[in-house]
Amino acid sequence: MAVDYTTRDGMAVLTLNNPPVNGLGHATRAGIVAGLDRANADPDVVAIVFTGAGKAFSGGADITEFNTPKATQEPTLGTVIKAVEASAKPVVAAIHSVAMGGGLELALGAHYRIAAPGAQIALPEVKLGLLPGAGGTQRLPRAVGLETALNMIVSGAPVMSEKLAGTGLFDEIAQGDLLDAALAFARKIAQKGGTHPLLRKREIEHANAAGFIQFARNSVAAVAKHYPAPHKCIDAVEAGVKHGFDKGLAFERECFMALVQTPESRALRHAFFGERAASKIPDVPAGTPVRKIEKVAVIGAGTMGGGIAMNFANAGLPVTLLETKQEALDRGLATIRKNYEASVKKGKLSAELLEKRMALIRATLAWDDLKDADLVIEAVFEELGVKEQVFRQLDEVAKPGAILASNTSTLDLNRIASITKRPQDVVGMHFFSPANVMKLLEVVRGRETAKDVLATVMQVAKTIRKTAVVSGVCDGFIGNRMIEQYLRQALFMLEEGAQPAQIDRAIEKFGFAMGPFRMSDLAGNDIGWAIRKRRYREQPEMHYSKIADRLCEAGRFGQKTGGGWYDYQAGDRTAKPSAVVDEMIVAYSKEIGVARRKIADEEIVERLVFALVNEGAKILEEGIASKASDIDMVYLTGYGFPLWRGGPMLYADTVGLYNVERTIRRYAAQPNGDAWQIAPRIVELAAQGRGFN
Structure with missing residues (x-):
């Protein structure tokens, strides 16, 4: 049963029972209405208490019903709340743990509310590009006041129940057992007779409502220019202030229905579901047993190894950090401490917690100290010979059943695994x-990686708060394989007529956190140079612009050398256009016989983004990624793709694959068009009028 009905001392108790968070699916909604009807028809029942089973009062809508007919099937949440309000017998909501979204809106419809301390109270719909659609924008301001309500609705952030004590939201903060307190409260109310005025009957009180609403608009305009939902939240609250509850409620519904159709909401919902879907691996069942991970080891104390070790220390797991030289080990530990100290200065970490985390990291030069580790992650130099040497030694030292992981970003995991006598235990x-x-962690599945190893690593990712996406083995996996084609197009456009600053500016205006040339300067241009050198040997038929090689030959590796595609001053990361580089680019175009032309920003964006889409489609065809949303999660969490666009594959769906195909074919007919080998998946889906998602 989605709602359990019991009686205690003349009171009906309705317990929402839809694990894990008592989502308000159709069965739950129908169960609440049925329970209300039953209680009101029973002459022995004098009051009604509803609460939630398990670890939540209610987390809101049942996400398993999104985009299905059940989501809008009667009774809708609005109908349920009307039934709660109309109950002839007083209804008390007993709130614990979590009351979010529709769960909070349901409680707002009750005649009375009692909360346990520490309950998280929120209307987070704005994070999905929506606003509360069942009266939240109207009832919450009447419960907690205009200012607190607007802050909660526009941010979507949870507030602890005790911080809302003394407002009209809670009649009581329970001490001791919540249900006992709620029943005692309900009995007292029933004995008094009558019902508490409903929130819909209250006025929204504020000394200067118009002034505060304008202040909220100005604040939102500064931080949410790409998102319509926060603006609509303010509009809906304002409608309730100006025109009363009923007109405000009708306007809220109009806004909700309009926002559901926006590309921004579609993108945010896609990201929300995509993150959850990423943890599901088609052939690894949910109940697959996992290995116990209590001790972790990291090989290499450089920037990457130290950062990886911090993830586990942050999660309370002991980490052994191995280096070959004391100097490197000392430098690595000093960097870790410096990172933690920066968090202390920002008020994000206490000095006490800093020392606790440092104490969890054990530094060593001895391979033998890795023998008890349940998970070992190598983070050494990105060169196959070096990795193979590490795994040979690791194979001798690590205990049976230990998971051996490589942090490689491009290399063949199957070759690395073959060095060991236990390829089933090797994972990327x-x-x-x-x-x-x-946030991103690419989990690379080798040819022989065991299913329980995959399941374990996905669980570990949750422990260290990463978004894990599974990739098959190919050069660059999902993210770096796609970014290579993006960078190729950026370089081609340099030789055809653009300059680094124009390309970066165009793609950053589209919404990327950083353009390709600022990104390369930050990462180090020598990294891309090493990959291209390998390509020249292994894939000599692949056409590259050589302008980036010229830059590296001049020693311009980026921020670390004071100059790359841009110039940098000591201690300042500001990228300043470089006259030397601009001249180098123009000279290179002349040298290879290319007449430079004006390139529009629209072309820059299309070539960069559709290069990602085209390679992503090939990755799907090859089974490297199991679903398009996995590719989008890689780009949203690891490469700065704009969240409100939902990732490259969803963006392609938004544009329409028919248009994507036509655009790619147009660029394939231009100079450097040989870089565009259109993915058959795009052609196939476009012909069917379908998208990736």
Whole structure:
């Protein structure tokens, strides 16, 4: 049963029971209405209490019903709340743990509300590009006041129940057992007779409502220019202030229906579901047993290794950090401490917690100290010979059943695994730099990687708060394989007529956090140079612009050398256009006989983004990624693709694959068109009028 009905001492108790968060699916909604009807028809029942089973009062809408007929099937949440409000017998909501979204809106419809301390209270719909659609923008301001309500609705951030004590939201903060307190409260109310005025009957009180609403508009305009939902939240609250509850409620519904259709909401919902879908691997069942991970080891104390070690220390797991030289080990530990100290200065970490985390990191020069580790991650130099040497030694030292992971970003994991006598225990764990900050973790599945190893690593990713996406083995996996084609197009456009600053400016205006040339300067241009050198040997037929090689030959590796595609001053990361580089580019075009032309920003964006899409489609065809949303999650969490566009594959769907195909074919007919080998998946889906998602 989605709602359990019991009675205690003349009171009906309705318990939402739809694990894991008591989502308000159709069965739950129908169960609440049925329970209300039953209680109101029973002469022995004098009051009604509803609460949630398990670890939540209610987390809101049931996400398993999104985009299905059940989501809008009667009774809708609005109908349920009307039934709660209309109950002839007083209804008390007993709130614990989590009351979010529709769960909070349901509670707002009750006659009374009692909360346990520490319950998270929120209307987070704005994070999905929506606004509360069942009266939240109207009832919450009447419960907690205009200012607090607007802050909660526009941010979507949770607030602890005790911080809302004393407002009209809660009649009582329970001490001791919540249900006992709610029943005692309900009994007292029933004995008094009558019902508490409903929130819909209250006025929204504020000394200067118009002034505060304008202040909220100005604040939102500064931080949410790409998102319509926060603006609509303010509009809906204002409608309730100006025109009363009923007109405000009708306007809220209009806004909700309009926002559902926006590309921004579609993108945010896609990201929300994509993150959850990424953890599901088609042939690895949810109940697959996992290995116990209690001790972790990291090989290499450089920037990447140190960052990886911090992830586990942050999660309370002991880490052994191995280096070959004391100097490198000392330098690595000093960097880790410096990173933690920066967090202390920003108020994000206490000095006490800093020391606790440092104490979890054990530094060593001895391979033998890795023998008890359940998971070992190598983060050494990105060269196959070096990795093979590490795995040979690791194979001798690591205990049976230990998971052996490589942080490689491009190399053949199957070759690395073949060095060991236990390829089934080898997996890729590609962290992104800085590893202690970036959310993305590419989990690379080798040909022989065991299913329980995959399941374990996906669980570990949750423990260290990463978004894990599974990739098959290919050069560059998902993210770096796609970015290579993006960078190729950027370089071709330089030789055809653009300059680095124009290309960066165009793609940053589209929404990327950083353009390709600022990104390359930050990462180090020598990294891309090393990859191109390997390409020249292994794939001599692949056409590259040589302008980036000229830059590297001049020693311009980026920020670390004070100059790359841009000039940098010591201690300042500001990218300043370089006259030397601009001249180098123009001279190179002349040298290869290319007449430079004006390139529009629209062409820059199309060539860069559709290069990602085209390679992503090939990755899907080859089974390197199991679904398009996985590719989007890689780009949203690891490469700065604009969240409100939903990732490259969803963006292509938004544009329409028919248009994507036509655009790619047009660029394929231009100079450097040999770089565009259109993916058959795009042609196939475009012909069917379908998208990737």
